Amino acid sequence: MQVKKGNRTNTARIAILGGGNAGRGLAGYMSLHGLDVALYNRTFENVRGIMDRGGLDVYGVIEGYAQIPLVTSNMARAIRNREILIVTVPAQAHGFFAHKMAPYLDDGQLVLLMPGRTGGALEFAHIIESYPNTQNILLGEAQTFSFVSRTTGTSSVKVSKIKNLVRVSAFPASASREFLKRLGDLPLTLELANDVMETGLNNVGAMLHPTPTILCAGLLESRRGGYNHYRDAISESVGRLIERMDAERVNVASQFSPYPMTLLEWLEDTYDAEGNSLRECIQSIDAYDGVGSPKSLQHRYVLEDIPTGLVPISNLG
Amino acid sequence: MQVKKGNRTNTARIAILGGGNAGRGLAGYMSLHGLDVALYNRTFENVRGIMDRGGLDVYGVIEGYAQIPLVTSNMARAIRNREILIVTVPAQAHGFFAHKMAPYLDDGQLVLLMPGRTGGALEFAHIIESYPNTQNILLGEAQTFSFVSRTTGTSSVKVSKIKNLVRVSAFPASASREFLKRLGDLPLTLELANDVMETGLNNVGAMLHPTPTILCAGLLESRRGGYNHYRDAISESVGRLIERMDAERVNVASQFSPYPMTLLEWLEDTYDAEGNSLRECIQSIDAYDGVGSPKSLQHRYVLEDIPTGLVPISNLG
Structure with missing residues (x-):
């Protein structure tokens, strides 16, 4: 419907x-x-x-x-x-x-x-x-x-x-x-x-937000941001890590829901994203161009998405 | 002696x-x-x-x-x-x-x-x-x-x-x-x-190398480095995390050695570093000025210091 x-x-x-x-x-x-x-x-x-x-x-x-x-x-x-x-x-x-x-x-x-x-x-x-x-x-x-x-x-x-x-x-x-x-x-x-x-x-924020933020924490903090969250922080390795996390999330979701969706499927559905890896998909999404980085770790990408995303998903798992 | x-x-x-x-x-x-x-x-x-x-x-x-x-x-x-x-x-x-x-x-x-x-x-x-x-x-x-x-x-x-x-x-x-x-x-x-x-x-490389590298992994990889490992990647929060890790290392070391030394003591001994936090100490060491960042994660800061540092210390703990 x-x-x-x-x-x-x-x-x-x-x-x-x-x-x-x-x-x-x-x-x-x-x-x-x-x-x-x-x-x-x-x-x-x-x-x-x-x-x-x-x-x-x-x-x-x-x-x-x-x-x-x-x-x-x-x-x-x-x-x-x-x-x-x-x-x-x-x-x-x-x-x-x-x-x-x-x-x-x-x-x-x-x-x-x-x-x-x-x-x-x-x-x-x-x-x-x-x-x-x-x-x-x-x-x-x-x-x-x-x-x-x-x-x-x-x-x-x-x-x-x-x-x-x-x-x-x-x-x-x-x-x-x-x-x-x-x-x-x-x-x-x-x-x-x-x-x-x-x-x-199917909490995609929990997948896309905290991991790239934390895996740029040093430069994020010492330079107060200054990069693009999606384009720059989701490098090949960070993207692969998120894909591994996402597979765990889908595994948990499949115990509770008949329709778990992978992050790559969601990006395709939502943004018509194309690519064989998360990084490739992200790079194909023009809307992500303008999304800058947090300027400190006191940001919803950490303060929201860990307690209201990664923690409950992990606990349900 | x-x-x-x-x-x-x-x-x-x-x-x-x-x-x-x-x-x-x-x-x-x-x-x-x-x-x-x-x-x-x-x-x-x-x-x-x-x-x-x-x-x-x-x-x-x-x-x-x-x-x-x-x-x-x-x-x-x-x-x-x-x-x-x-x-x-x-x-x-x-x-x-x-x-x-x-x-x-x-x-x-x-x-x-x-x-x-x-x-x-x-x-x-x-x-x-x-x-x-x-x-x-x-x-x-x-x-x-x-x-x-x-x-x-x-x-x-x-x-x-x-x-x-x-x-x-x-x-x-x-x-x-x-x-x-x-x-x-x-x-x-x-x-x-x-x-x-x-x-x-008292493996200081295991403290100073892998954590800041991994906590800059996204930008490190997508920009192929281009920052200073010590000055930029060891931000306030990264420094505090390393100090917490170092306290665990000293705790392990104290079980095996009568003379465990904290990282801050070592920096003071070795470089005459000064400061109340790891970041402050690092910023006081001129010799770290010229030390650039890895250009990829395939670097000894990861490949050496995790298996021959963090893993054995953690296992001994």
């Missing part, structure tokens, strides 16, 4: 929770597609420029000025009367957002963690279920984020790629069809995964 | 076995101090330039033209009638050299592995003891190499540092005093270690 983006009436009122690289790209894109978008960020200073400008200047594969009517660090205001709430923060912040959102959630609201990393929806559900008002929330997660996007200024964002396809699942999985149907209001190409074990264990 | 370099009659005939960065530096230095030096290299092509020139042009903390009367890849010729044989090859080649040298060893010859890494003299002794002509060989190892030196051309070498002090031990240790007395003919500052467990477990 697949929902194609295309001509539909975009009347949904949505909230994007998180105003970083991902949230800005998604907010800009949704607004340019006619949706009424609220943008929440925990630290208001970081999104003040968007409020001052009244929206975002979007560059890249989509371009234009995207109006954002509500920019706020007040959670109640951000999600009130919004049908779809998309959480676009590093997974280690899911707990904080669950606690912050729970008191204000309303019957019928849909919460999508984008992405969930490994176990995001499980953690989120565990936290909000103790609140009495969350019995009729549709909760789910995406396997990955739909874009490659980067902040380029205080009120601008570059979207360098819209991924071909992203898999989503509700938790519990019995709600997945309704979940996907509701997401059909959004201009994204989504496909139903079997369950959150599938979205969670 | 310490032997100071200084005014002595340098009449020894020595052989340097290995014509790489280390062997060239040592051969040039010894020749400039008046010793009769033979230089052996397994692959003759790599030292042909030295034979053609008749010696080495030495730059750095010592300078001059150093005559090398014999340059050869014939082991019998290299070591015949030489009193002191110094093996200056990566430790994974010790086995090859032991087999190659053993048939030609003569009563009274002294073999110094410089350095022995972890277990070098043990491996060397184990191999040569099956030869009947090796009963009166004085065998031992140095904890580290006496210089920082790098090849700069087909017949030239730069010696950027002569280390303050290097510890040596014979195997068995009962021969150490005679061993050190014989080495007194050489213009090096040597000090007696307790035994080869002390020289072998």
Whole structure:
């Protein structure tokens, strides 16, 4: 079952929770597609420029000025009367957002963690279920984020790629069809995964982010970055190591999910990547050109993807 | 007990076995101090330039033209009638050299592995003891190499540092005093270690080489080096990790040796290094300025220092 983006009436009122690289790209894109978008960020200073400008200047594969009517660090205001709430923060912040959102959630609201990393929806559900008002929330997660996007200024964002396809699942999985149907209001190409074990264990960030970062830690730190994460840090040997890790991940995933997917298959699906090795595939993906390196090890490639990716996958293994 | 370099009659005939960065530096230095030096290299092509020139042009903390009367890849010729044989090859080649040298060893010859890494003299002794002509060989190892030196051309070498002090031990240790007395003919500052467990477990190469190399593997490989091994690759975090590894090494060493030495103590002893962290100490050592990075992972910093350093230390632990 697949929902194609295309001509539909975009009347949904949505909230994007998180105003970083991902949230800005998604907010800009949704607004340019006619949706009424609220943008929440925990630290208001970081999104003040968007409020001052009244929206975002979007560059890249989509371009234009995207109006954002509500920019706020007040959670109640951000999600009130919004049908779809998309959480676009590093997974280690899911707990904080669950606690912050729970008191204000309303019957019928849909919460999508984008992405969930490994176990995001499980953690989120565990936290909000103790609140009495969350019995009729549709909760789910995406396997990955739909874009490659980067902040380029205080009120601008570059979207360098819209991924071909992203898999989503509700938790519990019995709600997945309704979940996907509701997401059909959004201009994204989504496909139903079997369950959150599938979205969670096909965690490509955990494969692509921490290993190349750590295997460049010395120069990353002493030179404060200055290289391209995908193009430079994933050398032949680093790529082979990731392929070996990925084979272990697929082995774990196959115990929990009927549809484990290798990283190379995912790159082909998502980016039309071509090549016989991970390095070759990565080099064939133009969207990765603009993705610079972390400037320190205090970065989500380490702080997010190890505890919410490698550790739970390894523990399940 | 310490032997100071200084005014002595340098009449020894020595052989340097290995014509790489280390062997060239040592051969040039010894020749400039008046010793009769033979230089052996397994692959003759790599030292042909030295034979053609008749010696080495030495730059750095010592300078001059150093005559090398014999340059050869014939082991019998290299070591015949030489009193002191110094093996200056990566430790994974010790086995090859032991087999190659053993048939030609003569009563009274002294073999110094410089350095022995972890277990070098043990491996060397184990191999040569099956030869009947090796009963009166004085065998031992140095904890580290006496210089920082790098090849700069087909017949030239730069010696950027002569280390303050290097510890040596014979195997068995009962021969150490005679061993050190014989080495007194050489213009090096040597000090007696307790035994080869002390020289072998105070393996500083195993601490300083592989970790920074692997933690720069991505950029090292995709850019084929282009950075300074000590100054750039040992960043704050990499330095802290090495200090943690070093504490484990010292813990292992303390089970076998009365005099374990931390890496920071060794840097202070050897280079007069100053600083509160490994990174600070490294940055204070001018001799490390000129030490570039490996250009691939097929390098002794990985191929030597893991199997002949980290693995045996870890196994002993």
